[in-house]
Amino acid sequence: KQEVTQIPAALSVPEGENLVLNCSFTDSAIYNLQWFRQDPGKGLTSLLLIQSSQREQTSGRLNASLDKSSGRSTLYIAASQPGDSATYLCAVRGGYALNFGKGTSLLVTP
């Protein structure tokens, strides 16, 4: 059974800092990995999708990397802003189902 772990569980940083969120998974037989953002009480917003054959994807200030063989992914956020405050979820797809980590709760203070 696929297990997805996200570290840290919570993170507080001052505005402007660059930061890294970590995701690890136990079964490297995945089709893709997706990073989501969830604001309190809201649905999930997709940030980046990395296929198993890819090493990284970038969107604006976000960069996600994937090392499938070691079962790791990182989400890099450059020049953080208070509007980045949210929970960030990592999910891996091995079949029909997405297996989620429990998320990293990020607070960016002004």
Next chain:
Amino acid sequence: SQTIHQWPATLVQPVGSPLSLECTVEGTSNPNLYWYRQAAGRGLQLLFYSVGIGQISSEVPQNLSASRPQDRQFILSSKKLLLSDSGFYLCAWSGQGANYGYTFGSGTRLTVV
């Protein structure tokens, strides 16, 4: 462009009452459809998925059922709600094929009292 609609946004129901949550997708055909639940302090759990009309797969034995009466409509139901059914229910869709990502709806907050 594709959009996913989910309603209602919030729902408070007494124990033992029935439940019907609806999800529809626009702008695509023959999507894979999914129901997830997010309970307080826990991760997201896949409840049901469907790869076509009338085709439902259940991931977790529970008090809930799902139906797909039309290509882009997915319904989550219960005949008698339990307190443990409380949570945040999310509908999602993906294209056919393993390389597609998921798109989630805005969710329904269900409180069973």
